[in-house]
Each structure stands twice: as C-alpha cells, then as structure tokens.
Amino acid sequence: MPRITVTKTPKCYVGGAFIRSESGRVKALHDTKGEFFANIPLCTRKDLRNAVEAAAKAGPGWAKRTAYNRGQILYRLAEMLEARSAEMAAALSVSGSSAAEVPTAVDRLIHYAGWADKYEQMLGNVNPVASPHFNFTVTEPMGVVGVIAPSESPLLALVSLIAPVITSGNTVVALASDTAPYPSIILGEMLATSDLPGGVVNLLTSERKELIPTFATHAHLRAIVGVADAAEREAIRKGAADSVKRVRLRAKEEPVDWYSAKLHGLYEIRDTLEFKTTWHPIGA
Amino acid sequence: MPTATKSRPKSNRELIFGDLWEYDPAPETADPKLKSRYDLFINGQFVKPKRGKYMPSINPGNEVKLADIAVADQDDVNAAYAAAKKASDGVWGKMSGLERGKYIYRIARLLQDRAREFAVAETMDGGKPIKESRDFDVPMAAAHFFYHAGWADKLEYVAPGREVKPHGVVGQVIPWNFPLLMLAWKLAPALAMGNTIVIKPAETTSITALKLAEIFQEADLPPGVVNIVSGEGPTGAAVMNHPTASKVAFTGSTEVGKIIMRALAGTEKKMTMELGGKAANIVFDDAPLDQAVEGIINGIFFNQGHVCCAGSRLLVQESVADAVLEKLKRRITVLRVGDPLDKNTDVGAINSKEQWNRIDELVKSGVKEGADLHQSACKLPPKGYYYRPTLFSGVSMSHQIAREEIFGPVLSILTFRTVDEAVEKANNTAYGLSAGVWTDKGSRILKMSTELKAGVVWANTYNKFDPTSPFGGYKESGFGREGGRQGLLDYCKVV
Numbered sequence: 001m002p003r004i005t006v007t008k009t010p011k012c013y014v015g016g017a018f019i020r021s022e023s024g025r026v027k028a029l030h031d032t033k034g035e036f037f038a039n040i041p042l043c044t045r046k047d048l049r050n051a052v053e054a055a056a057k058a059g060p061g062w063a064k065r066t067a068y069n070r071g072q073i074l075y076r077l078a079e080m081l082e083a084r085s086a087e088m089a090a091a092l093s094v095s096g097s098s099a100a101e102v103p104t105a106v107d108r109l110i111h112y113a114g115w116a117d118k119y120e121q122m123l124g125n126v127n128p129v130a131s132p133h134f135n136f137t138v139t140e141p142m143g144v145v146g147v148i149a150p151s152e153s154p155l156l157a158l159v160s161l162i163a164p165v166i167t168s169g170n171t172v173v174a175l176a177s178d179t180a181p182y183p184s185i186i187l188g189e190m191l192a193t194s195d196l197p198g199g200v201v202n203l204l205t206s207e208r209k210e211l212i213p214t215f216a217t218h219a220h221l222r223a224i225v226g227v228a229d230a231a232e233r234e235a236i237r238k239g240a241a242d243s244v245k246r247v248r249l250r251a252k253e254e255p256v257d258w259y260s261a262k263l264h265g266l267y268e269i270r271d272t273l274e275f276k277t278t279w280h281p282i283g284a
Numbered sequence: 285m286p287t288a289t290k291s292r293p294k295s296n297r298e299l300i301f302g303d304l305w306e307y308d309p310a311p312e313t314a315d316p317k318l319k320s321r322y323d324l325f326i327n328g329q330f331v332k333p334k335r336g337k338y339m340p341s342i343n344p345g346n347e348v349k350l351a352d353i354a355v356a357d358q359d360d361v362n363a364a365y366a367a368a369k370k371a372s373d374g375v376w377g378k379m380s381g382l383e384r385g386k387y388i389y390r391i392a393r394l395l396q397d398r399a400r401e402f403a404v405a406e407t408m409d410g411g412k413p414i415k416e417s418r419d420f421d422v423p424m425a426a427a428h429f430f431y432h433a434g435w436a437d438k439l440e441y442v443a444p445g446r447e448v449k450p451h452g453v454v455g456q457v458i459p460w461n462f463p464l465l466m467l468a469w470k471l472a473p474a475l476a477m478g479n480t481i482v483i484k485p486a487e488t489t490s491i492t493a494l495k496l497a498e499i500f501q502e503a504d505l506p507p508g509v510v511n512i513v514s515g516e517g518p519t520g521a522a523v524m525n526h527p528t529a530s531k532v533a534f535t536g537s538t539e540v541g542k543i544i545m546r547a548l549a550g551t552e553k554k555m556t557m558e559l560g561g562k563a564a565n566i567v568f569d570d571a572p573l574d575q576a577v578e579g580i581i582n583g584i585f586f587n588q589g590h591v592c593c594a595g596s597r598l599l600v601q602e603s604v605a606d607a608v609l610e611k612l613k614r615r616i617t618v619l620r621v622g623d624p625l626d627k628n629t630d631v632g633a634i635n636s637k638e639q640w641n642r643i644d645e646l647v648k649s650g651v652k653e654g655a656d657l658h659q660s661a662c663k664l665p666p667k668g669y670y671y672r673p674t675l676f677s678g679v680s681m682s683h684q685i686a687r688e689e690i691f692g693p694v695l696s697i698l699t700f701r702t703v704d705e706a707v708e709k710a711n712n713t714a715y716g717l718s719a720g721v722w723t724d725k726g727s728r729i730l731k732m733s734t735e736l737k738a739g740v741v742w743a744n745t746y747n748k749f750d751p752t753s754p755f756g757g758y759k760e761s762g763f764g765r766e767g768g769r770q771g772l773l774d775y776c777k778v779v
Contacts, residue, residue: 127750127752129753131750135752222759237549241545241546244541244761275770276738279740279743280744280745281745
C-alpha cells in the first residue's frame with residue numbers, strides 16, 4: 001500500500017512568520033489538470049495593514065544594515081533558491097508556469113546582491129557649488145514600498161520587482177500573482193531561511209481588486225511599484241495623491257520580458273530612492 | 285515660556301541710536317524697461333490672447349498697476365502645445381546636443397547682460413528686496429541656464445548603462461515667490477535634455493517670464509521651443525491636463541499638487557512635484573549662537589518668508605532657548621522693512637493682498653492658541669503690502685502655526701532637550717523639503733542629516749542654492765529633484 005503523503009498548508013510570509021488570513025478565508029487552487037491542489041489564503045485589507053506595520057517596524061533596522069551585509073543577505077537568498085530549485089520548479093508547475101524562471105530568478109538576485117554596495121557610488125555625488133560649501137547628495141530608501149506583481153511569471157516577476165526595492169534598505173509588502181500564487185508561498189519559506197530579517201519582505205496572496213485600493217491609499221506605503229492594468233493604474237495614482245506617494249507602474253498592456261537582464265538594475269533601484277543633499281560651510 | 289518678562293543681562297549692553305541717524309533712501313534706479321501690456325509668447329511671437337482678456341499686474345510695494353498681462357484660455361494653450369509639438373518634432377528634438385547647448389548658453393549670457401534691468405523688474409513685480417533680486421534671483425537664474433547648457437551634449441552620461449531620450453513636450457507651472465528663478469529651474473534642464481515647453485508663470489508675477497521671452501527672440505531660439513502662457517488657475521489646469529504634454533512639472537502648494545496628481549491619474553504623464561514645506565531649523569546648545577541667529581533670520585525672512593524651504597519651525601535646545609530668543613528679538617528690530625527697491629531693505633513687500641491676509645489669519649491663530657507674539661515695531665510704508673517680522677515663542681507641535689505652511693515672515697519657536705526629541709519633532713510633519721542643523725559637533729551633523737526626512741539639509745548654513753545641487757522633497761513636499769545630475773533624469777526617459 002502506497003504511503004499517504006503529507007500535504008502542505010500554504011501560508012503567507014508576513015513579519016517573519018507564516019500566517020493565514022485574519023479572515024480565515026481561502027481560495028482553492030487547482031492544478032493545470034483541474035485537480036484540487038491546496039487552499040491559498042485570501043488576504044484582506046486588515047492583513048495588508050498588519051503587513052505594512054510589520055514592514056514599518058523592520059524598516060529602520062534593515063536600512064541601517066551595512067550595504068555589504070544587505071548584499072550578503074541577498075546573495076544568501078539566491079543560495080536558498082538555487083539549492084531548492086527543484087521544489088520551486090514544482091511549485092511553478094502547479095499553475096503551468098515555466099521552471100526556467102528559477103535559474104533566472106537566482107541570477108537576478110545575484111545581480112542585485114552585487115549592487116547593494118555599488119549603487120550609491122553611481123547615483124550619489126559631490127556637487128561643485130559656486131560658494132564655499134561642501135555639498136553632497138546621497139540616496140536614502142523611501143521606507144515601506146508596495147509591490148504589485150503581475151499575474152504572469154509568478155516567481156521571476158515577483159523577485160525582479162522586490163529585489164531592487166530591498167537592495168537599498170526599503171521594506172516591502174507585496175501582492176503575489178493572483179492566478180499563480182503558490183510560488184510566492186515557497187519563496188516566503190526561502191526568505192525565512194535567508195538571514196533576511198523578519199518583516200523586510202511580506203508576501204500576500206489575494207484578489208487584486210480586493211487589495212489594490214488599500215495599497216493605493218495606505219499612507220505608510222511611500223511608493224508603489226509593479227504591474228497594473230489601466231483601471232488599476234488610475235485607481236492607484238488617485239489614491240497615491242492623498243499622501244503624495246511615488247508610483248512606478250508598468251502597463252499590463254505592454255508585456256515585459258522578465259527574462260531580459262537589460263531592464264533590471266541600477267535604475268530600478270533608483271525608483272525607490274530619495275535623494276538627500278547636505279550643505280556645510282568650508283571654513284575655519 | 286515666560287522669557288518675555290526677563291530683563292536683558294547686563295553684559296549684553298548695546299548702543300541704541302534710535303532714530304538719531306536715519307538711513308537716506310537708496311533706491312535702485314536702473315530702468316526695468318516695462319511694457320504697459322504683455323502678450324502671450326507662442327511659437328516665437330508675442331500674440332494677443334484669443335479672447336482678448338488681460339489681468340492687471342500690481343506692484344505689491346506701492347499697489348500701483350505695472351502692466352496688463354494676457355490671460356490664456358484653452359485655445360491659446362492648445363496653440364502653445366501645437367507650436368511646442370512642431371518644434372519638438374521638427375527642430376529641437378533632432379538638433380545635436382552641442383547646438384542645443386549653444387542656444388541655452390546664449391540665453392544665460394543675454395540674461396547676464398540685462399541683469400540689473402531684470403532685477404528691478406522682478407522687485408517691482410513681486411515685492412522682493414532689490415538686494416535679493418540683484419544678488420540672488422537673477423544671477424542664479426543665469427547660472428542655471430549656464431550649468432544646464434553644458435549638459436546638452438552629454439546625455440550619455442546622465443544614465444550610465446542605459447540610453448536616455450527626451451519626453452517631447454513638457455508642461456510646467458511655477459509659483460510667484462521666485463518668478464524668474466523658478467522659470468530658469470524649469471526651463472534649463474528641460475531644454476538641455478531636448479524637450480520643448482509650455483509654461484505658465486504665476487498670475488501675480490508674469491513680467492520677468494515675458495521679458496525673458498524677449499531674450500529668447502534675441503537668442504534666435506527656434507519658434508515653439510519655449511511657449512509662455514500667462515493666466516490664472518484655469519490656464520494652469522489647461523497646461524497640466526493637455527494631452528500633448530508627456531511630462532508635467534509643478535512647483536506650488538501641496539494642496540494644488542494633489543489636485544494635479546488626481547487629475548492626471550488616468551494618464552501616463554510623468555510628473556515632478558515641488559510642493560510645500562514646514563522646515564525645522566534645529567539649534568543645539570553647542571552651536572555658534574551669533575552665526576545661528578543670522579542663519580535663523582535668513583532662513584525665515586529671506587524673500588519675506590515666501591520660500592517653500594523656509595526655516596519656519598525653529599527648534600532650540602532648551603538650555604540656550606532664552607538666549608536665542610533674546611538675540612532674535614533684538615535682531616528683528618534692526619531688520620529694515622520697506623521699499624523693495626531700496627538697496628538697504630532687508631524685508632520687502634508681501635507678494636499680494638491675498639497672501640497678506642493668509643499670513644495675518646495664521647498669526648491671529650497663533651495668538652489665539654496661546655503662543656507668545658513678538659513683532660518688530662518698525663515703521664511700515666503707508667501703501668503696499670508689508671508685514672512686520674514676527675516671532676512666536678512658546679509654540680507647541682499642535683499649534684496651527686507649527687503645522688501649516690505660512691509662507692510669510694513668521695517664525696514659530698519650539699524647544700527640545702535631546703537629540704532624539706529634536707529628530708522626532710523635526711520629522712513630525714507631513715512635509716519633508718528641507719531642514720537646518722546648527723552645532724559644532726561634526727558627528728552630530730552627520731547623524732542629524734541622516735535622520736532628518738528632508739531632501740535638503742543645511743548644516744551651519746541655511747537657504748543656499750546652486751544649479752549643481754539637487755533640490756526637492758520627501759513625503760508630501762513632492763517628488764523629483766531640480767538641479768544637479770539627479771534633476772536631469774526627471775526630464776528624460778530611461779530606455
């Protein structure tokens with residue numbers, strides 16, 4: 001008689017812990033053959049607010065880590081993903097996504113791991129002002145950033161969107177793919193073992209229409225990045241105006257080649273940075 | 285804080301001459317070469333507004349009308365955008381960066397040639413002291429053109445590793461506090477990056493913008509590259525909302541910035557917002573107090589306090605609070621308030637009656653909420669919109685005068701005990717444009733500059749600006765930077 005396997009209960013990774021939705025709601029996930037696979041948490045606005053709180057709490061500590069340390073932690077995350085490639089490939093196959101996403105996602109993490117202690121030298125500078133002052137511009141993370149992942153490329157797009165944001169010391173509340181949420185559950189398990197402090201990345205699974213309005217208006221989210229359709233973009237930008245939130249959205253109508261390395265790097269890190277300029281007199 | 289009742293320590297004795305030797309008037313007499321009527325500048329020509337509507341521009345220093353200014357309506361704005369689009373597609377977008385740069389250099393040089401004329405015009409139109417328009421606004425405007433001109437042929441260095449392209453046509457709306465300088469801040473980087481422009485100056489201060497259009501003609505700038513549409517709120521809305529603009533840049537209040545963001549939410553227009561501020565100017569007990577007092581005075585009374593980054597919340601460490609207040613009270617009595625054209629004037633006229641009323645309303649709220657008012661007893665001219673330099677001591681974080689941007693010569697003074705409390709109070713605002721720190725301790729400066737959530741931090745100085753130095757805010761003070769390398773990227777697409 002074959003052994004009965006132990007199935008996993010999918011839980012979202014929030015505040016360094018694995019949670020079910022506070023609402024107790026789930027959505028049944030079926031595999032490509034239409035068979036029941038598992039129940040995925042259907043997170044609510046309250047879950048989102050809790051996640052923002054966790055991200056805000058983790059923020060100052062993460063931003064104060066040295067760039068070298070943040071780089072090593074991102075590298076460690078790549079190690080976790082590489083080592084558990086088969087598991088992630090299986091998670092991707094549940095909803096028919098390509099296993100090829102895994103090595104590219106690993107490579108993307110390595111790419112950003114290397115940027116952690118370099119972007120500042122590319123983006124900040126000393127300014128030659130025409131007065132006796134020492135004047136320099138440095139970057140700072142914005143704070144808590146909302147990430148809206150597209151439906152497609154449930155691992156690669158999610159990683160490509162999150163990595164540049166946390167590289168500079170921001171913390172993230174992300175809404176994973178609505179149609180293929182399972183890889184984000186597994187990614188959460190890898191984040192938990194990657195030395196990334198709890199709360200730096202928080203991954204929620206839910207319906208887009210349920211959470212996007214709260215992403216738009218939550219005043220503690222200082223920026224929103226990701227992929228959205230025209231109606232979602234308008235809703236996010238309208239809500240963002242209330243707290244002058246930064247919005248960097250790709251249009252869902254214009255497909256992105258997530259495999260291409262060309263569109264990922266320094267300027268995606270820059271999207272969630274503030275620039276601070278300090279003046280000091282030069283004198284006795 | 286009952287400091288008002290304390291007597292001055294004997295060691296601070298000073299000579300008081302009273303009115304014994306009054307300053308003689310020292311008016312700047314250069315001819316501002318004003319026209320009695322200013323038309324719109326569209327497609328390289330001065331054109332009458334289609335509806336024939338004009339608004340008066342008042343000299344706030346004496347309430348005399350200076351000129352009639354054209355009011356652009358939707359049709360005029362459409363014509364301006366059509367000209368900008370044509371110039372973008374036909375000339376400016378195709379021109380080599382080197383050639384584009386030469387035009388911008390010409391503008392810088394021609395403005396320097398006519399600097400005194402522009403300074404007088406700026407002071408008459410806006411009310412700022414001539415020493416500021418002469419020594420700051422106009423030379424700094426020229427410097428912005430000169431700096432950015434040199435970027436025009438170096439676009440490949442703006443975003444190393446990627447290619448940049450101009451947006452095409454840019455729509456811009458600017459405020460009345462630095463009419464010519466804000467115009468330069470907006471135009472110079474946009475032009476250098478290869479964009480063409482439709483810009484609206486503020487309704488009370490359009491004259492120097494339209495005088496600059498004369499320089500564009502002298503510089504032979506191709507028609508349509510810069511189009512200036514004067515007018516009021518509806519003109520500004522038409523400029524921001526026009527479908528031809530692929531990028532808009534706005535400097536003004538946070539309230540209007542949010543309205544623009546909502547109005548453009550359904551479009552893919554790129555935005556830069558330079559909005560309000562309520563900057564903390566923080567004085568520690570080890571600061572050189574006399575220098576700090578000069579910095580505080582400059583921070584709040586520069587340009588009558590009509591400065592988005594004005595140091596309007598003074599945070600003083602408790603142990604030196606009494607001493608700093610005494611010095612400030614004395615210092616405001618010797619500020620010369622009056623005729624903006626007088627070369628000895630420190631504080632000129634409030635830009636408009638409307639703004640004067642808003643300042644006065646907020647000052648009354650400060651008195652009502654229980655803060656202690658200290659005002660200079662100076663004589664004010666009989667005509668014109670003048671406001672006494674004003675200090676409030678005993679202010680708490682909940683007071684309206686500590687939360688809202690006053691945009692006038694009014695300083696709210698609060699105290700703190702520890703570094704952490706200073707940071708907490710400074711950051712406890714929706715704004716995040718600028719901050720000041722005064723201390724002799726280098727490590728504390730660097731700690732404060734790291735902790736303060738503000739786009740510009742002035743340490744042992746205040747209100748310094750430079751074309752090479754990026755300026756712009758955190759939080760509800762807006763996004764995007766103006767000036768420096770960082771400002772350039774807001775005027776091009778990274779592809």
